[in-house]
Amino acid sequence: MDRRQFLGRPVSAGLALGGAAALQQAPSAYGQRSDLPPKFTPSAYTVPKSPNSAGLTPDYFTYADNLVIERNQPGKPHQGKVLAAVQAHSDDITLFCAGTVAKLIDEGYTGYLIRLSNDEKAGKTVGYGVVQNEIDNREAAKALGCKKAFSFYYRNHRMDDCAAIEIRQRLIFLFRLLQVNTVFLMDPSDHYDENPDHLVVGREVEAACWMAGTGGGREYPEQLKAGLKPANVREKYYHARAPQGHNLVNRIVDISSYIDQKVRANVANKGKGPAGDNGARLRQSLAKQGKKLPLLGNDDDTANFQYVKHFIMDDFRTLGAQFGLEYAEAFRYIGPEPEHRQIVNKYVEEHAVPL
């Protein structure tokens, strides 16, 4: 990881922007001090790392002053709604926002996991890599409670060579087919993301969201003739990619109740990423040396689960602690915008007088 160190302050619990100045002399998680003169108010905050960090939270977040902590909701308030979690690679959603996806599905959403690349760069050969990651995508979807997983199989790490408009066409088709209301995507405005697949996917998801519903279907009208209906995507959860990320956060989601589900989704990711069966491999490696880690238990399944929870999820525990939560995920959330026509209608209702 090539970390940048232009600001070196931690985010403290209960942080508000107005309290930033009070933090200016506090040491960061790395023990750094800031040389920022007191007359400046920081505009970005170092995200602290635990000693176990797998580097899954960005170096910096910029927090909005209307930040909301999204907590568990009783019952099934989202019954009838549909979410699409769209990722470039099989481990993007699982690592960065699986807790929130699992939470929303538990609260009534029907979920779909959509992977756009073929993940061919992860595996002992290209062929083995694509097969394992295809399986992983399906298994991660199951672990999250998704109804179905889709894969588009664009070539891994080469998506900036794809026709963006064709990707968008396919996303519009799926959003309409599935009648998606809410999407999860990697923020295409997330600074310093080095992976072209992330940027392409984020950009095209963002565009497909409004085009899937615009103008009663002037985009790809043949899809409507095929029986599809315009989609009404009104909520978007943008997540950052770590560690390069430096993005705006206005929503922290309490995923404490869903951390085990997030762990299981990551254990399902065996073809790539830091999770998968690394626990079992570590356990076997230690056994060859005549050692064991009590944390990893007595079988491979336990080892995988414990490894992921202890070592990989620690970044989300550390992030949660900043907000008084056990585990958390951070998002730039964009919610439903008011319908301008309804505003006008309401005004007319209230102010119209007889001729």
Added chain:
Amino acid sequence: MHRRSFPMPGLAGAAPQVNGGEPIVVKDEPGMPHRGKVFAAVHAHLDDIPYYAAGLCAKLMSEGYTGYILRTSNDERCGGRSTAENILSNEQDHFRMAAALGFKDVFDFYYQNHDMDGISYIDLRGRLILIFRMLQVDTILSFNPWGHAEENPDHWVTGRAVEEACWMAGMPNDFHEHLEAGIQPHTVGERYYFYAREGQPYNRVVDIGSHVEKKIDAIVECKSQGDGNRGSIVRAQLARQGKRLPLLGNDDRAADRAYVRQFLLEDDREHGKPHNLEFAERFYYIDRRPAKSKADEYIEKNAVNL
């Protein structure tokens, strides 16, 4: 489209022929032998189908086919008005032309006219695949993507995408999300490629004698381009000079039809002459319908009970 000037001298005999040197002459078939079948006529510009294949379209529909027409460009460069006005007038002409020929539905993709070699080719192909599957298209009419002397990029881009979409539409792993929507893979078996430029190959000569009135119906709707209203324009010009052409009749509609019949069907007349036909259209026909393999025949003949 970018057509040759009209009227043209005949080109019969100038182009290479295939199938042992002699094209097959296709005549009207009695009854409705194609009932239940679907064809898609895919062109780039308002006046492509009317000139190259309106007779065949009318013939196929009269023999039972259901026809759909698809225009890939927005025709913004043709019409003699502003770019925006050209898009509108060509769009409306296209609807009227399609109705005149009896197409069941019209699709317009509106890619930028003359610039289609700069679009995302795979986006075009994906859209064609969806439509071929959705309509379960059996037969297509379009440009020959391998036809020489084609100087209009919209033509060869459209032809190439159509050719590829025909077989990819049958492959379930291409755009597999279509299957989720209940839209099944479907291979397009028969193709009629236009004879659009001098020197392009053809192996079918279709007798359109009994469908030429329909063809005229289609061409006269091509007012933004294709000279469909040339007759009424000439009639008005002459009237301003205190003259008239008896050929053009007494109203604009009659003038347009007469003008087309007299001056704009020369190619079809010339294509018919070698075969003693009044009017004919030329095509390069490809049959890709699956045939029973030798293995299938062998298994069928020789398989015995266990």
